[in-house]
Amino acid sequence: MGRPFRPFVLLPFLLAACGRDPIPEPAWEGAATFHPGDVGDTFVESSLGDASRLNPLLATDSASGDICGYVFNGLVKYDKDLRLVGDLAAAWDIRRGGLEIVFHLRPGVRWHDGVPFTARDVVFTYRVLIDSNVATPFGADFADVKSVEAPDDRTVRVTYAKPFAPALESWGMGIIPEHIFKDGPVNTNPANRRPVGTGPYKFLEWKPDEKIVLGANTDYFEGRPRLDRIVYRIIPDSSVEFLELRNESIDFMGLSPDQAAAYPEFFRHYNKFSYPSFSYTYLAFNLDHPFFADRRVRRALAQAVDRKDIIQGVLLGRGRSATGPFPPSSWAFDASVPEDVYDPEAARALLKSAGWSDTDGDGILDKDGRPFEFTVLTNQGNKMRELTATILQSHFARVGIKMNIRILEWSAFIHNYVDKRNFDALILAWNLSRDPDQYVIWHSSQRGPGKYNFAGYANPAADRLWEEGRQTFDPDRRRDLYHRLHRMLADDRPYLFLYYPESLPVVHRRIHGVQTAPAGIAWNFREWFVPRALQKYRGTAN
Amino acid sequence: MGRYFLRRLLLTVPLLLGITLISFLVMRLAPGGPTDMATTMNMKASTEARARLVKLYGLDKPLPVQYGLWLSRLARLDFGNSFRDDRPVLPKIGARLPATLALNVLSLLLIFLVAVPLGVWSAVRQNSIFDRSATLFVFIGYSVPTFWLSLLLMIFFGLKLGWLPISGLRSLNYDDLSAGAKGLDLARHLALPVFVSAFTGLAGLSRFTRNGTLEVIRQDYIRTARAKGLSEGRVIFKHALRNALIPVVTILGLSLPDLIGGSFIFETIFAYPGMGRLGFDAVMARDYPVVMAVGTIAALLTLLGNFAADLTYAAVDPRIRFGR
Numbered sequence: 020m021g022r023p024f025r026p027f028v029l030l031p032f033l034l035a036a037c038g039r040d041p042i043p044e045p046a047w048e049g050a051a052t053f054h055p056g057d058v059g060d061t062f063v064e065s066s067l068g069d070a071s072r073l074n075p076l077l078a079t080d081s082a083s084g085d086i087c088g089y090v091f092n093g094l095v096k097y098d099k100d101l102r103l104v105g106d107l108a109a110a111w112d113i114r115r116g117g118l119e120i121v122f123h124l125r126p127g128v129r130w131h132d133g134v135p136f137t138a139r140d141v142v143f144t145y146r147v148l149i150d151s152n153v154a155t156p157f158g159a160d161f162a163d164v165k166s167v168e169a170p171d172d173r174t175v176r177v178t179y180a181k182p183f184a185p186a187l188e189s190w191g192m193g194i195i196p197e198h199i200f201k202d203g204p205v206n207t208n209p210a211n212r213r214p215v216g217t218g219p220y221k222f223l224e225w226k227p228d229e230k231i232v233l234g235a236n237t238d239y240f241e242g243r244p245r246l247d248r249i250v251y252r253i254i255p256d257s258s259v260e261f262l263e264l265r266n267e268s269i270d271f272m273g274l275s276p277d278q279a280a281a282y283p284e285f286f287r288h289y290n291k292f293s294y295p296s297f298s299y300t301y302l303a304f305n306l307d308h309p310f311f312a313d314r315r316v317r318r319a320l321a322q323a324v325d326r327k328d329i330i331q332g333v334l335l336g337r338g339r340s341a342t343g344p345f346p347p348s349s350w351a352f353d354a355s356v357p358e359d360v361y362d363p364e365a366a367r368a369l370l371k372s373a374g375w376s377d378t379d380g381d382g383i384l385d386k387d388g389r390p391f392e393f394t395v396l397t398n399q400g401n402k403m404r405e406l407t408a409t410i411l412q413s414h415f416a417r418v419g420i421k422m423n424i425r426i427l428e429w430s431a432f433i434h435n436y437v438d439k440r441n442f443d444a445l446i447l448a449w450n451l452s453r454d455p456d457q458y459v460i461w462h463s464s465q466r467g468p469g470k471y472n473f474a475g476y477a478n479p480a481a482d483r484l485w486e487e488g489r490q491t492f493d494p495d496r497r498r499d500l501y502h503r504l505h506r507m508l509a510d511d512r513p514y515l516f517l518y519y520p521e522s523l524p525v526v527h528r529r530i531h532g533v534q535t536a537p538a539g540i541a542w543n544f545r546e547w548f549v550p551r552a553l554q555k556y557r558g559t560a561n
Numbered sequence: 562m563g564r565y566f567l568r569r570l571l572l573t574v575p576l577l578l579g580i581t582l583i584s585f586l587v588m589r590l591a592p593g594g595p596t597d598m599a600t601t602m603n604m605k606a607s608t609e610a611r612a613r614l615v616k617l618y619g620l621d622k623p624l625p626v627q628y629g630l631w632l633s634r635l636a637r638l639d640f641g642n643s644f645r646d647d648r649p650v651l652p653k654i655g656a657r658l659p660a661t662l663a664l665n666v667l668s669l670l671l672i673f674l675v676a677v678p679l680g681v682w683s684a685v686r687q688n689s690i691f692d693r694s695a696t697l698f699v700f701i702g703y704s705v706p707t708f709w710l711s712l713l714l715m716i717f718f719g720l721k722l723g724w725l726p727i728s729g730l731r732s733l734n735y736d737d738l739s740a741g742a743k744g745l746d747l748a749r750h751l752a753l754p755v756f757v758s759a760f761t762g763l764a765g766l767s768r769f770t771r772n773g774t775l776e777v778i779r780q781d782y783i784r785t786a787r788a789k790g791l792s793e794g795r796v797i798f799k800h801a802l803r804n805a806l807i808p809v810v811t812i813l814g815l816s817l818p819d820l821i822g823g824s825f826i827f828e829t830i831f832a833y834p835g836m837g838r839l840g841f842d843a844v845m846a847r848d849y850p851v852v853m854a855v856g857t858i859a860a861l862l863t864l865l866g867n868f869a870a871d872l873t874y875a876a877v878d879p880r881i882r883f884g885r
Contacts, residue, residue, distance in 0.1 A: 063733065068842070071646040079603075151613055154647065156596075156606035158613070206617075206647045227656050228834035229730060250733055255829045255838065258712060259728050266720050266727055430593025430847070433601045452604065459604055469608050556733070 053245065053532065053548050060549040061248040061556035062530070064271040065260050069228050069253045073214040075193025076147055076155045077206070082231075082251070089233055089249060090131075090216035091193030094122050094141065094175070097453050099536035099543065101348065103187055107136065107194060107217065108175075117182030117492045122175040122190070128240050130196050131221045138169035143197035145177075153205045160189035182490040184497060185454040219244045219545050228253050245532075245548035248556070264289070270527035275403075276335040279523040289525040294535050295348050296522040299341045300404070300448040302395065302411065302515040306475040308443050310393060317512040319369035323418045324411060325361040326518065333406045334520055341516035343505040344449075344457055348537045350494075351455035351501035356509045366418050377419055384419040392421040393443035398432045404446045407517060411446075438469045446517075455501050458485045461508070476513035529553040566872070573864045580860040581635075581853065585628050588844075588852055594620060595644040595847040618644055631853065640857075641850035645843075650854040653839065658821060660730055661828075661835035665820045667751065668758035676763050680770025681805070685797060687775060695767070703764035711757050711830045718753065726750050728832035754831045758824075769812060773805035780804075807878050814870025818862040 070082040075091045078084045094108040105111070108122040128136040145167040147153050163186075165178040179186060194217070199210045214222045219241070220233035231251040235244045252269065254260040261278055263269045265285050279291065304311035311317055326340040340358045345351040370376075375384040375391055384391040395411065397404040408424045415422045427436065436442045449460065459465050462485050463477035484504050491497045509516075524540060526533050532547045533540050549555070596614040615621050619630070634641055640650035679699070683692040719727035726732065732746050777783065778801050786796045825841035827833070836855065843851035 061733070152617065154614055154617055156603065156610040156614065158610050159605060159607035162607075162609075207642065211646065212648070226834070227653070228838055229832075230733070252729070252733075252832070253834075254728060254832045256708075256832070259715065259830060259832060262712070262715055262720060262727050266723075268727065428592075429601075430591065430597055433597065434592045447602065449602075449604070457604070459607070467608070469611065471602075471604065 053546070054551070056551045057548045057554075058243070058245050059247050059551070059557075060529075060554040061250055062246045062271070062547070063250045063252060063269045065252040065254045065263065065269045067253075067255050067257060067260070070225070070231060070251075072211045073222065073225070073231075074195060074205075074208075074211045076144070076153065076157060076195060077211060079156060082253075086222075086231055086233070086251060087193050087214070087216075088218075089220040090214050090218045090222055091195070092217045093191035093193055094124075095187060095191050097191070097538055097542075099534075099538045101350075101453055101537045103191075106191070107141075108190075111187070113187075113492055117184065117186070117490070118179050120177045120179075120186060120190075122177070124173045124175065125240060126173060128217055129238065130198075130217055131215045131236060132196075132199075134196065134198050136194075136196075136217055137172040138175045139172070140194055140197045141175045142167050142169050143201070144192070144194045147195065147200065147205050148192070150205070157192065160185065160192075182492065184489050184492055185452075185456045188452065188454040220249055223248075239545070241545065244545040246530075246544075264525070267527065270530060272525055274523040274525060276333070276337045276520075276523065279337065279525075280335045286525060288528050290528055290533065291523070291525050292533070292535050292540050293337065293521045293523050294537075294539055295339070295346055295519055297346050297348070297453065298448050298450045299344065299346060299519050300407065300446065300517045301341070302444055302446050302517060303474045304444050304513065304515070305440060305442055305473075306477075306513060307440070308393070310391065311444070313373050314511060315369050315373040316375070317515070319366040319373070319418070320415065320420070321359050321512060321515050322362045322369065323366040323420070324359070324414045324515065324517075326359060327361070328414070329407055329410050330518055332410055333403050334518065337523060338518045338520040341518050343509045343516055344460070344514075345455055345501065345505055346451060346519050349451075349453070349455055350498055351505065353502040353505040356505055363414075363418050370418065375419075382419060383421050390421065391419065392423070394423040394425055395444045395446060396425050396427060396432060396436055396442050397446040398429045399426050400429070403520075404448075408446055437473050440468075440473055440475065456485075456489050458489055461485055461504075461513075474513045476511070478507070478511060481507050481511070529555065569868060569871070573868065576864060577857070577860055578632075581632075581857050582628065584856040584860075585631070585853060586624075588847070588849055589624060591847070593847055595849060596620075597847065631850075635857070640854035643843075643851050644848045645846055645851070650850050653851065654836070654854060654858070657834060657836045657839045660833065661821060661837070664751065664754055664758065664833065664835065665822075667755045668762065669816065669820070671755060671759040672762050672766055675759065676766035677770050677806075677809075679763070680767040681774050681797065681802060683767070683771045684774035684778065684805075692771075699764040699767050702760040702762070705761065707757060707761055707824075707826055708830050710761070711753070711827075714753050714757065725752055728830070730832075730834055754827065754833060758827065766809065766812060769808055770805065773808050774801060777801045777805045807874070810873050810877055811870045814866045814868075814873065815863075817866035817869070818859045821862060822859055 066082040066085065068080060068082050070078075070086055071080055072078055072083055073086050073090065074083075075087040078087045092106045094106060095103050095111070096106040098104045105125070107125055107128060109125045111120055111122045113120055122141070124136075124138055124141075130136055145161065145164065148155055148158055148161050149164075163180045163183050165180050167178075168176045170176060177186070177190075196215055199215050200208055212225060216222075217240075219236055219239045221236050223234045224230075224232040230253060233249040233251070235247050237243045254263060254269075257275070260269070260272060264272045267288050279293075304317060306312060330336060330338050330340065339347065342356040342358055343353070345353075347354075370384060374386045376386075377384050379385060381390075395408050397408055405424075405426060412422045412424060437445065451457075459471045461472060461476055461481060463472070463479075463482050465472035466475055466477070481504060484500050484507070488497060488500045488504070491500060508514075522539060526540070529549045530547050531550065532543065534543060536542055594615070595618060596611055619627065622630075631641065642649055643653055676699075679695050683695045686692050715727045718725040726749060730747070730750050732738075732750075735743060735746055738746060774797075778797070783796060783801055786800045787793075791800075821836055825837040828835045828837040829841075839851065840855040842848070843855065
């Protein structure tokens with residue numbers, strides 16, 4: 020916590036952060052290098068929910084997204100240091116200040132059924148994305164696209180109505196094959212259950228609510244994946260999933276902090292990893308509420324909370340205090356923004372200057388005869404958020420603020436309270452994309468019902484920065500804009516930024532080649548392998 | 562009698578319609594909608610995208626129109642397509658049904674095999690140590706939380722002893738096994754779920770059998786049977802049991818919907834691909850077509866079960882006669 024680091028040199032910092040857990044010695048000494056004979060074996064992972072549609076344009080649940088990640092490619096992808104690199108595109112040019120992006124596609128790529136991949140598939144994917152008969156929620160990123168053309172088989176030219184910096188990232192969307200989807204409606208195409216992609220793994224089998232099986236694409240353009248098969252098991256209960264892990268029946272699991280803190284012998288067959296996840300948990304104020312309209316009050320509340328208690332109590336130490344809307348592994352994160360210091364005295368003084376004092380001696384601050392009492396809402400089924408609320412409650416009580424907690428079923432919470440802005444404050448988390456654009460969360464135009472600026476934040480200076488941020492392609496200038504936004508939001512405190520949690524995956528020890536990087540561990544999955552002598556699942560080679 | 566049954570059969574139609582109307586309304590009263598999973602709190606999903614999905618699924622039409630459309634499709638035996646994956650609902654149900662049916666038939670069989678002798682013996686030896694411990698045993702089964710017992714058994718037989726798989730229906734290499742090995746594999750996976758399901762479901766049937774038997778063995782004809790010198794075994798199993806089991810026939814009829822219903826908690830714990838999870842996930846995702854289909858089929862089976870119970874009741878008990 021709070022260890023100094025230089026802002027733009029992310030890799031050393033992250034490796035340091037990842038190294039907190041001493042990674043155990045490899046089980047098989049000397050086998051860390053790959054030999055051709057080590058191709059094979061099966062990688063078994065699990066998910067709480069079954070997939071719904073194995074089509075990147077329609078995949079909205081995490082299971083479908085995971086599988087699509089193996090089977091499909093976008094034009095671009097993020098590398099291990101979270102830089103955009105070519106995937107199906109070998110290179111690209113950004114022309115006319117971002118109004119035009121020209122992708123030069125990789126030659127010789129084939130779909131899993133052998134049909135060559137061409138620029139026409141990209142144009143087709145775009146047409147499907149903006150087709151109002153297609154059940155995709157992902158059209159927003161492509162709203163400003165004026166046209167997508169294929170001057171030849173290897174070139175795609177995208178023209179924008181106005182420059183849109185996250186555009187490049189949006190082309191990480193999986194590309195679907197025109198020859199499979201061109202006839203009939205996309206939503207009900209059987210290929211949504213038997214996907215044909217270009218990715219490192221081919222689809223083999225899907226048993227609903229049981230498992231999905233993928234096999235290595237031996238012709239993959241970046242080289243054959245070393246693990247022969249992926250079995251994606253559906254295990255809907257996380258305590259049973261954990262038992263299966265202890266039984267070595269699954270090779271991978273993302274742990275919750277309390278699972279990660281279990282007895283070390285539970286994990287003797289696994290390597291543990293940790294890295295900061297791309298998300299943050301926050302307490303959002305309703306800025307139109309009379310208590311929270313005053314910035315001094317919001318600052319005082321931030322000082323009244325001891326983040327150490329939250330990080331220890333909720334995350335068991337596996338996370339760090341949040342200073343703003345960007346996670347520490349993002350280039351938009353401004354490391355010079357200080358973490359909040361727990362200072363209840365200062366909080367009380369600040370509240371007093373805002374007119375809040377305990378005039379009637381009941382232990383609760385009041386102003387104009389109204390006690391400082393409010394209700395925090397959060398959704399049911401998230402233990403960590405419930406715990407966070409409980410800790411906040413006790414910390415606020417120390418400075419004379421009475422906080423009530425209400426836990427609500429997800430749909431009721433969103434529709435009856437968040438969308439209608441019918442709340443005092445609420446606890447939620449944002450999962451972020453790699454691109455730092457958060458216009459939809461913070462811009463004053465996004466305050467309407469059902470939109471994401473439910474805090475009601477409106478700051479013309481911040482509005483201008485968010486607008487400029489999505490139109491600026493120059494990396495240095497863009498970084499500067501987001502650093503200013505980070506400081507501005509830390510100052511204005513529309514949210515009480517609480518913490519950045521860590522991802523805590525474990526991988527079976529027989530699997531070699533796993534490396535943590537800013538992008539996590541999955542970035543080099545294609546190179547993971549099991550030395551011949553340690554292979555567990557034989558006779559499953561395709 | 563024929564006209565009576567015809568009337569009863571015809572009465573089930575409005576009843577079924579009423580049930581579907583109520584479940585339709587209850588589902589729609591719940592906050593949220595099928596587009597929530599895809600579009601709420603997802604930075605990449607705009608309000609426009611949400612409106613587009615709502616329109617696509619026909620959720621912008623007035624409720625009576627939506628119900629009317631659903632009914633007219635139902636009349637053609639079309640339950641519509643799931644909102645989650647756009648697949649027709651019936652094949653989705655068809656894919657889950659065999660697993661649930663297998664589990665429930667097996668556990669029902671086991672329940673019968675254990676509960677009936679237990680009930681009879683408890684009645685014959687009323688208030689004995691056996692009777693009391695049997696009562697205790699079935700009520701422990703009735704009251705123990707399923708998930709807790711399941712987890713304990715999984716830890717013991719799966720993790721510690723390694724005799725049985727922890728969860729799922731088949732091993733990963735199932736398709737490569739020979740027919741015999743496949744059967745064994747299924748049996749090993751079914752052992753814990755069937756046991757837990759039977760153990761927790763023993764109470765009802767064993768109590769019914771016990772009470773039924775108690776009532777019957779006090780009857781005059783049993784005394785007569787004993788008086789004419791029949792062995793105790795013949796008295797109990799030939800004369801008493803036949804009449805004592807009449808209420809059990811009703812239970813059988815009523816357990817028809819349970820056979821395909823499946824339990825959500827149960828299937829979730831055992832990662833078992835059945836109807837309970839399908840229905841529950843559909844409710845959580847507000848996947849109206851699936852919810853309505855599962856609800857309608859369950860309602861239909863309940864009605865048919867009642868009907869069948871009445872029919873067989875008349876068949877096994879000659880005292881029951883239906884007036885004209």
